[in-house]
Structures are given as C-alpha cells and as structure tokens.
Amino acid sequence: MALQDSYKDVLEVAKNVGAQVESREENGKLIIKGKVNHAFDRDRIWDQIKAKHPSWQNEVMVMLDVINAEPYGLYTVKSGDTLSKLAKDIYGDMKLYPKIFEANKDQLKNPDTIKVGQVLKLPPKSIAQA
Incomplete structure (x- = not known):
C-alpha cells in the first residue's frame, strides 16, 4: 500500500x-x-x-x-481564462488559440469573448500544432 x-x-x-x-x-x-x-x-x-x-x-x-477519440478533450472555462492562455497551457503555444476558436465556432462569435462555465471542445494536438 x-x-x-x-x-x-x-x-x-x-x-x-x-x-x-x-x-x-x-x-x-x-x-x-x-x-x-x-x-x-x-x-x-x-x-x-x-x-x-x-x-x-x-x-x-x-x-x-x-473512450472518445474526438475531440481531444473538453474544458470548462474558469475565471481569468483566455483562449491564448488555454492554448499555452494545453498545447504549449499561445499562438494556437485560433484552433480552439475554430473548434468552437458553434458557440463562440469572437475569440476574445469566452464566458465562465462554457464547455469548450479542444482540437487534437496534431491538428492544433499543424
């Protein structure tokens, strides 16, 4: 033990x-x-x-x-989060934030406007870094 x-x-x-x-x-x-x-x-x-x-x-x-191959994951937005911050934390490069935005166009109209509690789909690392 x-x-x-x-x-x-x-x-x-x-x-x-x-x-x-x-x-x-x-x-x-x-x-x-x-x-x-x-x-x-x-x-x-x-x-x-x-x-x-x-x-x-x-x-x-x-x-x-x-269990689920797509998306790479789901992320629930917390206070202080930005797409750039998520891209840096998850993919290691803040410049990849447009990939997260593209994967969530069904609920996001502007990459600078995300709301606490939103559940964002995360694109696979291979797509995000391509």
Whole structure:
C-alpha cells in the first residue's frame, strides 16, 4: 500500500477528470488501469505523474483506454481564462488559440469573448500544432 499512498495525488487527478480506474500494487509497482473519456484527461494524469514523481518509471505502470477519440478533450472555462492562455497551457503555444476558436465556432462569435462555465471542445494536438 506504500505506492498507493505515494500516488494518492495521481489517483485524485484521475477521479477529478472522471476516469474509471482501478489501482493495485504488484511486484513492486503500482498498476493503474482503466478508461478516460478523452486523451486530454489521460494526458493530465500523466502530467501529474511526471511532475510529482521523479521515480515514476520504476514505480508505476499506467494502462488507460481513451473512450472518445474526438475531440481531444473538453474544458470548462474558469475565471481569468483566455483562449491564448488555454492554448499555452494545453498545447504549449499561445499562438494556437485560433484552433480552439475554430473548434468552437458553434458557440463562440469572437475569440476574445469566452464566458465562465462554457464547455469548450479542444482540437487534437496534431491538428492544433499543424
């Protein structure tokens, strides 16, 4: 149970993104197996592992199936968010904000006007960075 405790933060992120996971310790590794709704959810779990657990390669095995291939993910707008900020946080380049805007033209009329609580579709990383 030591690894379960050490990776409690990762299991909390999995819970917060709505992942359906099971975890168990086996042969000195924590096995996390399950399903996530979008690739973005999977990536947030991996980001937590890599950011907080320097020995993760020796301690954890993750097997997550992605249920929905498109969109890359969904994001609920929070206070202070802008499309540029989201593009930087998600894709690593704030200049990619037009890709998010294009994916959400059904609900956005202006890339400078997003509202708290809106649920935005995130284009796949391959499209956003193309």
